[in-house]
Amino acid sequence: MEEFKYLIPEESGIVVSMDVEKLREVEVNLRDVFTRHQYKELILPMFEYVDLFKTTRHQKEESMFQFMNRDGKRIALRADFTVPIARLYHNENTDEVRRYCYFGEVFRMQERHKGRSSELYQAGIELIGKPGEEGDQECLSLIEETMDVINMKDLKLELGNASFYLRLMELVQDEELSEILEKKAISEMKRFVEEKDLDEDLKEMLINLPSSFGSIDDLKAFKVKVKDKQLLDAITSLEELYLSCDKKEDVMFDLCMVPNQSYYTGVMMKVYSRYSEYPILSGGRYDRLMNNFDTYSPAIGFSYHINTLLNAYEKEGETND
Amino acid sequence: MIKIAITKGRIEKQVVKMLSKQGFDMDPIINKDRELLIETKDGIQMIFAKANDVLTFLEHGIVDVGFVGKDTLMEADFDDYYELMDLNIGKCYFAVAAYPEYRTKTFHRRKRISSKYTKVAKSYFASKKEDVEIIKLEGSVELGPVVGLSDAIVDIVETGSTLKANGLEVIEKIADISTRMIVNKVSLKYKKEEIFKLMEALKKGA
Numbered sequence: 001m002e003e004f005k006y007l008i009p010e011e012s013g014i015v016v017s018m019d020v021e022k023l024r025e026v027e028v029n030l031r032d033v034f035t036r037h038q039y040k041e042l043i044l045p046m047f048e049y050v051d052l053f054k055t056t057r058h059q060k061e062e063s064m065f066q067f068m069n070r071d072g073k074r075i076a077l078r079a080d081f082t083v084p085i086a087r088l089y090h091n092e093n094t095d096e097v098r099r100y101c102y103f104g105e106v107f108r109m110q111e112r113h114k115g116r117s118s119e120l121y122q123a124g125i126e127l128i129g130k131p132g133e134e135g136d137q138e139c140l141s142l143i144e145e146t147m148d149v150i151n152m153k154d155l156k157l158e159l160g161n162a163s164f165y166l167r168l169m170e171l172v173q174d175e176e177l178s179e180i181l182e183k184k185a186i187s188e189m190k191r192f193v194e195e196k197d198l199d200e201d202l203k204e205m206l207i208n209l210p211s212s213f214g215s216i217d218d219l220k221a222f223k224v225k226v227k228d229k230q231l232l233d234a235i236t237s238l239e240e241l242y243l244s245c246d247k248k249e250d251v252m253f254d255l256c257m258v259p260n261q262s263y264y265t266g267v268m269m270k271v272y273s274r275y276s277e278y279p280i281l282s283g284g285r286y287d288r289l290m291n292n293f294d295t296y297s298p299a300i301g302f303s304y305h306i307n308t309l310l311n312a313y314e315k316e317g318e319t320n321d
Numbered sequence: 322m323i324k325i326a327i328t329k330g331r332i333e334k335q336v337v338k339m340l341s342k343q344g345f346d347m348d349p350i351i352n353k354d355r356e357l358l359i360e361t362k363d364g365i366q367m368i369f370a371k372a373n374d375v376l377t378f379l380e381h382g383i384v385d386v387g388f389v390g391k392d393t394l395m396e397a398d399f400d401d402y403y404e405l406m407d408l409n410i411g412k413c414y415f416a417v418a419a420y421p422e423y424r425t426k427t428f429h430r431r432k433r434i435s436s437k438y439t440k441v442a443k444s445y446f447a448s449k450k451e452d453v454e455i456i457k458l459e460g461s462v463e464l465g466p467v468v469g470l471s472d473a474i475v476d477i478v479e480t481g482s483t484l485k486a487n488g489l490e491v492i493e494k495i496a497d498i499s500t501r502m503i504v505n506k507v508s509l510k511y512k513k514e515e516i517f518k519l520m521e522a523l524k525k526g527a
Contacts, residue, residue, distance in 0.1 A: 111398050156510060184509070186520075187407035210405075214513060252510065274511050277382025 011109070011118040019310055023121070026306065027103055029149040030123050037142060039101035039125050044084045050074040056083045056292045057261055063108045065118075077107035082289070082301055085126045090293035097129040117307055124283070124303025128290075131298035133237065136267050136285060137244045139300045143269060143281065144246050150280075150309070152316060156250055156272045159241065160257025162264040162284060164234035171202060171228065181256040184210040201227045213254040216242055222255070241267060263289035269302055275319065276312035280305055322364045323508075323515050324384040326375040328393075332500050333369055335410045336388050339526030340519075365519075373397065376503075385508035386516060391498040392477055396438045403509055406502040406520050415441055415495035418484050419466055419473035423492055432472045435465030442475035445495050463487045 031041070050066055050073075053059035057080060064076040078084070081102050089098055103123045110116040127139055140157075147155050169177065174196070180188050189210050193203045205225045212222035216239070223235050238253060245251050257268050266285030273280050283302025290297040327333045341347035346362040353359055360366045370378060372393040379387045380399050387402075390411055394404070415438070435456045436442040446453045456471055458464070465471035467487055477498060478484065478491060502520060509516055 154511075158510065183402070183404040184504075185404045185407075187409075188404070211517070213510075272507050272510055274507075277380070277505055277507050279507070 018121075018307070019314070022310060022313055023306060026150070026304075026309065027123060030146055030304065031101070031103070033142070033145050033149055034101040034125055037099070039099040039127075042085065042088070042100050042102050044078065044081060044088075044102060044104070046078050047075050048078055048084060050076045052076075052083060052087070053079045056086075056289065057263070065107050065109060078104075079106055079108055081106065081122060081124060081303065082126060082286070083292075085301075086128070086289050086299070087293060089126075089128045089297065089299075090290065090295055095129060095297065097127070099125065099127055101125045121306035122303045123306055124301060126299060126301035128299040129297055130300075131287070132266075133240065135298060135300050136237075136241055139283070139302065140241060140245060140267075140269070143271065143283075143302060146281075146304070147247075147250075147271060150304075152273055152275070152312065154274050155280075156252050157245070157247075158252040158254055158257075158270045158272060158279075159238050160254050160268040160270075161234045161238055161266060162259040162268055163237075163266055164231055164255050165258055166265075167228065167230040167234065172196070172198065172206075177206075178258055181209070182258045184213075184256055186210045201225075210256055213256060214252060216248070216251065216253065219253040219255075238267065259284065261286065261289075263287075263291075267300070273309075273312045273316075275315040276308050278305065278308050280309045280312060322366060323386060323512060323519065324366045324368070325386045325388070326368050326370050326378045326384040327388045328372045328375050328390065329369045332388050332390065332411060335500070336408070336523070339408075339523055342526045343522040345522065376402075379503060379505050382505055382507070385505050385512060386519065387503045388500060389503060391496075391501055392438065392441075394501060394503070395496065395498075396440050398440070401506065403504040403506055404501050405504050405509075405516075406523065408500040408502060408523060411498070411500040413477050413479040413498050415445075415475065415498060416478045417445070417473050417475055417492045417495065418463075418478065418489045419492050420488060421490055423473055426472075428472070433465075433470070434473050434475055435462055435471035436475035437462055438475055438477075441495065445475065463489060 050064060053064065053076060059079050064079055066074050066076050069075045085100050101124065106120050106122055107118060108120065110118050125142065127135055130138065143157060147157065176192060180192055189207060193206050208222060208225055212218060219235065219238065226232050226235060242248065242251055259268060263286045264284045265287040268284035269282065270279040271281035281302055281304050285300040287298045289299060327336055337347050337350050349359050349361055350367060358368045368384065372389050375387040375389045376393060376397050376399055378384045379402055392415065432453045433456060434442050434453050435458045437458060437460065439455050439457050442455050462474045462476045463483055465474050466489060473492065481491060484490060502523065504516055
């Protein structure tokens with residue numbers, strides 16, 4: 001086994017190749033924006049109970065790095081920041097607005113030989129206790145400000161709405177729709193709609209849904225096809241958020257965005273770079289997460305995926321050379 | 322410019338034919354020798370790869386669009402892509418196949434199933450709440466029951482003639498398969514117009 005001293009385990013692959021100087025620069029710039037807006041920086045535990053992630057965000061067993069502690073309880077390396085922060089808010093026993101930010105790693109086991117990293121560096125915020133549009137606007141304007149300091153050309157901010165999705169699922173009552181939306185499977189949607197006994201207006205809207213993403217004009221054009229009051233409200237709230245955005249030309253919409261956590265309730269955000277095959281930022285409103293701690297509190301947050309961002313910088317550099 | 326990865330062989334031939342019918346410049350591809358990367362006059366860059374690799378290239382953002390069979394998508398562990406279109410070509414299906422006796426036979430041990438598609442086989446039997454042993458074979462999976470390695474197989478069935486020639490028959494159909502156009506999620510946001518144009522052409526070329 002002598003040769004293993006020369007090798008790095010697959011799990012840690014990307015860390016050694018990270019451009020630390022750039023990482024720190026991004027971190028300093030983001031921290032500057034966060035603290036200017038009174039977001040308090042937290043350092044959170046690296047070890048958590050497996051149950052914390054399992055019960056709140058249904059983290060898959062096999063994706064967590066686990067061991068058993070002395071009490072025979074299973075411990076996992078931190079798999080996420082949002083849930084521990086929600087717990088912290090609960091423990092503070094308050095209903096006031098709190099602003100938190102964090103910088104650090106989460107650990108999620110990946111498939112072998114796929115070139116994916118298990119150690120993911122994140123930088124983000126949680127805004128807890130500020131409901132509805134007011135909270136959404138604060139969060140969006142913070143994202144726009146960070147997009148400036150990220151300083152990469154051609155970034156796009158995309159908005160979706162979990163309440164649109166939740167209402168659709170209520171109307172259609174079929175889990176298969178979720179997968180079709182997530183995959184924007186235009187052909188599958190046609191087949192699905194033909195086989196279903198649904199209202200004609202709803203059918204027409206569903207068929208158009210997978211290709212409706214894009215600019216504010218695409219959103220407005222699609223809105224005409226929507227008849228349901230709650231679905232319309234969900235679109236209107238996105239239009240209102242759009243009006244509060246500074247750089248309207250960089251804002252896009254996608255009503256097919258499927259919440260990847262059951263606690264998402266409202267606006268969802270993603271930031272894309274043309275130099276990255278994955279979003280560099282994701283987030284959303286999650287008014288239901290606190291239910292896990294037997295309290296209700298509206299909340300919204302986002303995080304930058306710093307590994308992805310650093311890869312994008314590298315690619316941007318190569319493209320410009 | 323859009324970058325496309327196509328599964329080598331039959332899918333490649335069919336897609337190229339559909340696009341050339343719609344006026345896309347496909348000559349460099351039809352006349353290619355052994356090159357693996359080709360650029361056409363319409364600003365399309367194509368690479369030719371094995372089915373699983375098409376997915377890998379798409380996952381890593383090397384290509385925007387991929388053409389690949391649903392069988393490959395079902396067996397893969399990566400599913401973070403858009404599956405925009407069913408091209409309705411390369412149609413076949415996944416099935417459980419065995420000797421006819423399989424239907425009525427009582428097993429006093431775990432059933433053994435051989436397949437190249439272990440994930441598909443595993444999730445199919447799991448969905449039927451049936452515990453089976455899965456044995457991976459890389460090809461000529463029909464050999465499993467013939468030589469007595471397994472009780473049944475999970476495989477792709479097109480005409481069923483290979484099964485028949487070996488005395489096997491379809492016990493149960495699992496899922497339909499056809500060629501799909503898949504798209505990298507971020508690519509679609511930046512290149513909606515170009516990618517939709519390609520999709521429209523394929524619709525008409527069908």
